[in-house]
Amino acid sequence: MKRRDFLLAASGVAGGTAAAAAPAGAQQTTTSGGGNQSGGNGTGGTQTTTSGGGNQSNGNQSSGNQSEGGGGGGGGSETVTVGPGGELVFEPAELQISPGTTVEWVWESDTHNVIPTSQPDGAGWEGSGSESETFDTGHTYSHTFDTEGSYEYVCIPHESAGMTGTITVGSSGGGGGGGSAEADPEHMGVPFQAHYVGIATILMMVMSLIFTFFFLKYGESPHTSGGNR
Template identity: 40%
Template sequence: MKRREFVRTAGGATAVAAAGAGATGTVAAQELQPVWPSAVTGANLGTYQDARGESEVTVQVGAGDSGLAFDATKLWVDPGTTITFEWTGNGGAHNVQNVEGPASLDSGDPVGEEGATYEYETSEEDVGITHYHCVPHTAVGMHAGLAVGEDIETESAGGGGNTGWPENIAHVGVPLHAHWVGIAAMLGISLTFVFTFYLLKYGESAHTGHGGSQ
C-alpha cells in the first residue's frame, strides 16, 4: 500500500469511528433534568432521583458523611406524590424549609432525633421547581431542590450544553460501551498521527517496487 493510500485509509476509518462515537455520546447525553437553582446544584451530596410515576418517596435529612445533606438532593416527582422526609440523627438538628418556589415546605423547628419524619404531599399548586434548605446549616451547603410535574424548564443532563460526554454516567444512564467506543476512536486518531509521522519520515524510497536501487 502506498504511503498516501495508507494515510487516506487510516484517516477515513478514524473519522468514521469518531463520528460514530460522537453520535452515540450525543444520544446518550439527551436525558433531561430540571434546571436547578445554583444553590441546589452546588449543594452537599448532590444526588438526583427521578421519582415520577411513584406515589411515595423518602428523602433522608442529615445524609452524607457529615450528616449535612439531603438525599436525594435533587428530586423530581408528580403532583400527588407523598414525600416523607426522614431524619438520620446525624449532623445535629435539622429542619426542612422553603427558600424559593411554589411548594410550601416547612417542617417547623429543627430536630435531631433519628427516625423523626415530616410528610408533604405535592399538588398541582406545587408544579415547578422549589429550592429548600435546612435553616441551621444553610451556610454550609445543606440545600436541596424539588421539581414537581412536567411543566418545568429542563436541560440535558450535566448542563453546560451538549458535549456528548455526560458528567456522570451512573446518574444519566449512559451505557458503558458508548464510552469504550469513544476511547477507541481517540486511540485510533492517535495511532494515525504516529503512523503518518513514521511513514513520512521513514517511508518508501523512490525506487520501492522497481527492483531495489539502480
C-alpha cells in the first residue's frame, strides 16, 4: 500500500467515526414537573419532553364532617384510615409527603380522634377532636401540610394501646449541610451513552495519528508493490 492511499483511508475512518458520534452526543432529554412544555427544533438530535402534574382535587365531604386546610394546595393528597376494621391503629401509621400535600383522615370505627403531640414551630396544626371529644365511623378530617418537618399525633382514648401516627413533610434527612451529590449525566440532559461514543472517537483518532506517524517515519514495506515502480 502506498503512503498516499493509506493517508486517504485513515482520514476517511476518523471522519466517519466523528460523524457517527455527533448525533449521539446531540441527544437531549427534558423533564418537567409542571404544565405543558415544548422544545425547540434541533438538527440531527433527538429531544424527549415529559410533562406531568395535572390538577388535583379533594373529594366532597358530607355534612357534619370536619375539614381544615392550609393555603398551599397543589401538592396532591393522601388518605389515612382511622381504626380500620375496628383495630386501634392509624393506617398508614407513618407517612412521608411533599409540602402542600393534603392528608385526609377517614374514620372506619368509633370513638377516635387525631390530636397532635409534636410538630414544627409555626405549623399551627390543631388536629380533630380533643381529650373529651371523639368521632365515630363516617367522620372525615383533612389538613394541608405546608411546613416541612416531623408531625406526631395520637388517638387520645387509645394512645396506651399504641394508636399513634407520624407524618414527615419534605426530606426525611431534614436540615441542610452536606455537600451536593454528584450530578447524574442523564439529569443534565446528556444521554450517558454519548460519553462512551465520544471516548471511542478520541481513541480512534489518537490511534490513527500514531499509526500514521510510524508509517511515515519508517516508510513503506519493501515487499509492497505499486503501479508506478
